[in-house]
Amino acid sequence: MDDLYREVIIERYKTPHFRGKLDPHDIAFEDDNPLCGDHIAITLRVDGGNRVSAAAFEGHGCAISQASADLLMESVIGKTLEQVKALTRQDILDLLGIELGPVRLKCALLSLKVLKAGVYGLGEASEELVA
Amino acid sequence: MSLDVFRIRQDFPILSRELRPGVPLVYLDSTATTQKPRAVLSAMDDFYRRSNANIHRGIHMLAEEATALYEKSREQVAEFIHAPAARQVIFTRNASESLNLVAYTWGRANLRAGDVVILTEMEHHSNLVPWQMLAAERGVKLEFIPVSEDGLLDLEAYRALLALAHPRLVAFTHMSNVLGTINPAAEIIRMAHAAGAVTLVDGAQSVPHIPLDVQALDVDFLAFSAHKMLGPTGIGVLYGKAALLESMPPFLGGGDMIKAVHLRSFTPNEIPHKFEAGTPAIAEAVGFGAAVAYLTQVGMEAVAAHEREIVAYALERLQEIPGVHVLGPSAEKRGAVAAFTLKGVHPHDVSQIVDTFGVAVRAGHHCAQPLHEKFGIPATTRASFYIYNTPAEVDRLINAIYEVKRIFG
16 A cells, blocks of 8 residues: 555645646647546647647646546647657556556556547547556 | 344355455445355255255145245245235246336236326335336336435335325335434335225345234235245245235246146246246355244344344444445334545445455445435445344444545545
């Protein structure tokens, strides 16, 4: 448990650095995890149509889902949209620095799913985005 | 009459398991499914080792034995709920299937566009979605008895609904799997009958926990599951009044539910077989019989008394923790369930952390999403208790919640 609830996760859950809604923004997408009601809404600003210059999220849910969203926002700033599209579930696990069972993995991956659906300009966030 | 919880615990092999070295299991999730005593495990094991055969119509000895064991379980279950006759006990897969059976057969034979079905805001999805499906298909109208802030049904609002809506059916849970509220079933049924409505009770939570007499309640249909009352998964019950069951069209078609079949027609069997198509869960029925025998031996009055005590203690201890809010009514109006929120911590995180102390609780909306929406919370953590739980286990839960608070600071 002390592994799962690492200090960085509790800290980012309680005082997220990238919580909010960017106005104006270039990309916006939101979705929830119907299993537990976790919700994530992401807004991005993109410079020159290609590089993420600002990122923010709003939402509610467990510490894992909210901390992973915050860490993900931090990590995408400065990345090109191509680099964002190439992010994988392993990248999220590396950010969190923990191992997760199948149920909590869904919590951790919600923000990546929302982010990629937004960047791809898809109508809905599918599981394939984080496969 | 009281119950010797320490002796009872000896009957449940799983309760002596250590989840991790030095961390014994504290099982507080019996509302989802209960653990099984040795009597149930060995009844099923014996059945497969000694008597296994398909039931009905077999002429050989094993088939006769299996049939007798299966039908004996039906009689035990009938006696347990004080049904007038065993043929009024239909074996299904679970309470959900029983509720669906009523919606599918009685509902489709009796409900027309504009007919009203009264439900409550505290229903489990299994007594909500089948009626929503019927509403979409038939134009049946659904009305809901509201739930008050303290988790009780508003019977005045119910009275008004009955007068206005002329309902055909009142279908409600006897005990909420989230709030723990034990609803005044006899009164709700009496009022429904006075208004000319048929009644369906979801007894998935009440039958395992409180003495129940279908004749005293005068209920028309009662649904419940074996696995929530010490029995195996895969078998449940629909009890019904004989005249109603006989008037209903069959549910699934196949073997056993027919008297005669021709190429273009069939004659349905008598009840209960009319509603039991195909090979049923035979070993599970045998295990269910053993579960009912076990509960009868303990005594349902003693079960209920033990649970009142343990839930009262759990409420007292939970409420002393700053930031904990327990949903539902006071201890004397509830069964052995305590769903709560902890300020600033999501229920999944609570559940995950207390699990590391061996404490098994459930987190989520517990198949009652509309109820959580009503109270404006996405999810709760739920501790639930049964005959094998002790006050010391409540203490283990409370200590674990203090650990959650420490971690989340």
